[in-house]
Amino acid sequence: MSRLILHIDLDAFYAAVEQRDHPEWRGRPVVVGAEPGQRGVVATCSYEARRFGVHSTMPIAQAVRRLPPETVYVRPSMARYAKVSQQVMGVLETVSPVVERVSIDEAYLDVSGLTSLVGPPAVIGAQVKERIRHAVGLTASVGIGPNRLIAKLASDAQKPDGLTVVPPEQIGGFLAPMPFTVLRGIGVKTAPRLERLGVKTIGDVRQLPLETLRHHLGARTGTQVYQQARGLADDRIDPDRPRRSISREMTFPEDVSDPRMLEKTLRWAAQEVGSIARQTQHLGRVVTLKIRFHPFETHTRSRTLEVPTADDVALFGAAWSLFAAEPWSGRPVRLIGLGISGWSATDGGVQRDLFETAAPEPCPEHDRLAATLDAIRNRFGADDIQRGLNRRSPGSGSARRRSRYSHRT
CATH class of the missing domain: 3.30.1490.100 (DNA polymerase, Y-family, little finger domain)
Incomplete structure (x- = not known):
């Protein structure tokens, strides 16, 4: 019997917390990170901002050029986000005793034994989402599958506020149309090597023999990509894995x-x-x-x-x-x-x-x-x-009472 792994990913976490705490910002593009005029980047942004092609790590100057005047720019409040994250992790521990936090806004749960107590995987996932919404007022995307790779890709499949369950017998069809770059171990050096072989999707990767992948990517990476393309990955959840x-x-x-x-x-x-x-x-x-x-x-x-x-x-x-x-x-x-x-x-x-x-x-x-x-x-x-210190943010070009403000051209 295969394991049942659940991956939970809070939707646009920093921006969602800001919109929750500032209802007047809901429905508006919200960018968390550097402020206009700084050299920094976008840490994260709301889905309203993503519609304009803005994404995490984008230089703030480039984001400003794409976004409308009503955009709100916010300096991160990490202590506040950490507090909300702790609340969410507490909720997850009421669902399963085996929870592994991998970042401030995502975690893996082993829910293998819950089907007889709670119901099928979709019911478990819906329950997790509802408990988070009730506890902190935020939406989350959930993916459930037989291992960490499938669960993670499933949580990304229908963001935001999504729920995707991938049973073992559906793994092949689920993975086949995805770009091969979603597989672990594919980087800026590895991707061009596969592209030269005519590879575009995971389905294309599955057509390549193991020997071919090992030859072009190296023994370790080639084997890893070969296995992942077939949905084979780690299904262990380690609750004690520490934050580094x-x-x-x-x-x-x-x-x-x-x-x-x-x-x-x-x-x-x-x-x-x-x-x-x-x-x-x-x-x-x-x-x-x-x-x-x-x-x-x-x-x-x-x-x-x-x-x-x-x-x-x-x-x-x-x-x-x-x-x-x-x-x-x-x-x-x-x-x-x-x-x-x-x-x-x-x-x-x-x-x-x-x-x-x-x-x-x-x-x-x-x-x-x-x-x-x-x-x-x-x-x-x-x-x-x-x-x-005074209330001026370090490195800011001009004194401001707070770092939150709306940018208007």
Whole structure:
């Protein structure tokens, strides 16, 4: 008997949260990411914006040229999105005990044993969608199949608000018309090799012998593509697969040399990362600084802390010391940011070396301040309050009361 894997994907998640929290934005194009005039990109956008050909990772300048004047541009509020994501994951755990979160807006569930309790796969999928809608007021697309690959492709098949079930006997017909590029392992180097063989669809891939695929793609990738084209893929769900890191970065509209602006930007990034880490109950030991110079010269530097933390001040201090230790002073910076990783458990403290230098004891007042700032950001938005900063977004070209605004030509 085959497994039954469900993939859940929240529709245009960041934009959907913004439209939910701002009813006046519903029905209008909403872009979450960089603001007009900045050098950044679109993080995500509403389906109203996608109708104009806008998509994630598109440069914001290109998106602005395509979108109408009533478009709303919003800076991401990651702590708020993380809170909604946690609510959704809690809902999923009421459906199945085997849930693997793979990103802030998607997860896999093993629902193999639910058919005798709940009903056929379509009923299970409809129940998941309804519970999410009731809990957080958002729509989600669900795909159900015998493995992760089929479930993921099924959830993409009818977005938004879709539900697609692919039984084992229908896998061939489901996959055949799809472009071969949806298969895992097909990249910018691999795709042209298949195109030269006249391949356009997964059905075309199935016509190629294994030896041919291994010859043109290499043994590992060729075998993987051969199996996927036949619907063969991993059906394991790992609830304990951890989130590897949390990071935040800023691409400046113009290269920045002013150390005060860079310091402010790192403080902002530390607050964002710290807030998300606290919301998701992560403590990390490794702080990583990322910096990019013109045109794409990128460097990363990391430091391992003695004690794991999610504290804004500690994160900033480690990142700024990494910056100060390098001969970068005065060089124009295009992008700067920081991340945290190297998780430790948050619920039982950390066993430390008896001869280790004592770390500062936790400060209750400091913890209460962080909790208060998190609560304010969650309610009013991440840009409404900053620790030791004015309300101007780092890297912005002009002072603004909030980062949300409608762009009008």
